Amino acid sequence: MLLNLTDRSSVALRGNPQIADEFGSFRAIHYLGSKLRMLEFIKGVADKEDPSKGAIIDLFSGAGSVSHYFSNSRRVISVDIQEYSKVICKALLNPCTDKEILKYGDRMRLSSIKPKIEKAIYPLIEYEKNIIELGEKGDLEPLCNFLEYCSLYGFIDGLSQNSKYPLKVALNNSMELINELDSNIPLATLYFGGVYYSFEQSAHIDVILNEINNAPLKYQNILMAALLSTASDIVNTVGKQFAQPIRPRKKNGDPKPKLIQQLSKDRTLCVFNKFQEWLEKYTNQKQFVTGHEVHCIDYRNILDNIPNDVNIVYADPPYTRDHYSRFYHGLETLCLQDYPKISETTIGGSLRLSRGLYRLERHQSPFCIKSLAPKAFNDLFEKVAGSGKTLMLSYSPYDKDAKAHPRVMELEQLMLLANKYFNYVKTHSPGVFIHSKLNHSEKHLKASNNSEIILVCRN
Secondary structure: OOOOOOOOOOOOEOOOHHHHHHOOOOOOOOOOOOOHHHHHHHHHHHHHHOOOOOEEEEOOOOOOHHHHHHOOOOOEEEEEOOHHHHHHHHHHHOOOOOHHHHHHHHHHHOOOOHHHHHHHHHHHHHHHHHHHHHHHOOOOHHHHHHHHHOOHHHHHOOOOOOOOHHHHHHHHHHHHHHOOOOOOOOHHHHHHEOOOEOHHHHHHHHHHHHHHHHOOHHHHHHHHHHHHHHHHHHOOOOOOOOOOOOOOEOOOOOEOOOHHHHHHHHHOOOHHHHHHHHHHHHHOOOOOEOOOEEEEOOHHHHHOOOOOOEEEEEEOOOOOOOOOHHHHHHHHHHHHOOOOOEOEEEEOOEEEEOOOOOEOOOOOOHHHOOOOHHHHHHHHHHHHHHHOOEEEEEEOOOOOOOOOOOOOOOHHHHHHHHHOOOOEEEEEOOOOOOOOOOOOHHHOOOOOOOOOEEEEEEO
């Protein structure tokens, strides 16, 4: 990993600098704790602390909304440990404006591999359509069994033994046809078919993945970003994330009466249409500042090599026990295409795949682990203070008397720790701000009216 440590005397602007002030936000994926609604507030604090508009590091960049918002007024260094974040941020900070890439929308639809993959998955595509028709007539039991045991990965791994006979036949027939393909097992179908997407949708995602891998290198990143946004938009879960597939049954084991409505909402969406929409959105992005960098590394690595032109480090680490990788492992697998082993769990004395089909080696943030968080924050404060830069730390307070997820570090603890390294520690608040919870409204945990602050730390 190479970082440019030379001085950059100024931010290079293309065209009219005033355009940067009109630069809007961009939602690439449905993201937990998204900062979309407080971007102006974050930028206002940064501009007050650093009117010269020097470079800024977005330390846990996630879906890239903060990096993107800053990118037309400052040079941005986007940093995240997850590959999907790197792909999205590269597409936003260094956009491809070559309109030739738009032809890939039709190229995906007309791909020579499309009929081959569709033929291999045909038994499962037809079985899924048939049981949905049964469900529409009131027979939901086959559909429940399908959603619980349709995983092709689980079938291969021998952990889908409770699937009913017709489903086993469809799984076996598709597996035999897949083995006849002159390519690897279609990745999206193997891991997500039937579970997060319809089998037809997963087959089409695999078609797009194949075309991306065969595209010129200069196009591959933006094509992948468009696919990630598509995958996030059409995923068939509550909240558009990959933490948990839809539960088809009520607690008493009966099928949920609105199951068909839950499935039809997303599983009828056309992958190719949605991909074309996102490809156009990404290619319409413009940048007026040059020199942006995107890194997929641990936060400590970048803090040991901060470029001289950086004035602010913006950090938005996770604060609860919820590991963000649990919500986006599907996007990570699409990016890495590494055919990961899925984690298993023991329930009722029997070994099963994790319900969310989590990657076994997915990243576990130290900021989400109570025993590791103090050291993680200490390293953050110590390294930024040692560099002489200003730290802007986002924090979400919570009501201890409500059912909100507790923070692994309280605000008071953070401020005490920050005061060990910084002479100036002050909080800024935008007022009322409620985060997206990515779940049913009746399950929303109570949120504080002062649900986001920025802790400014400098010497």
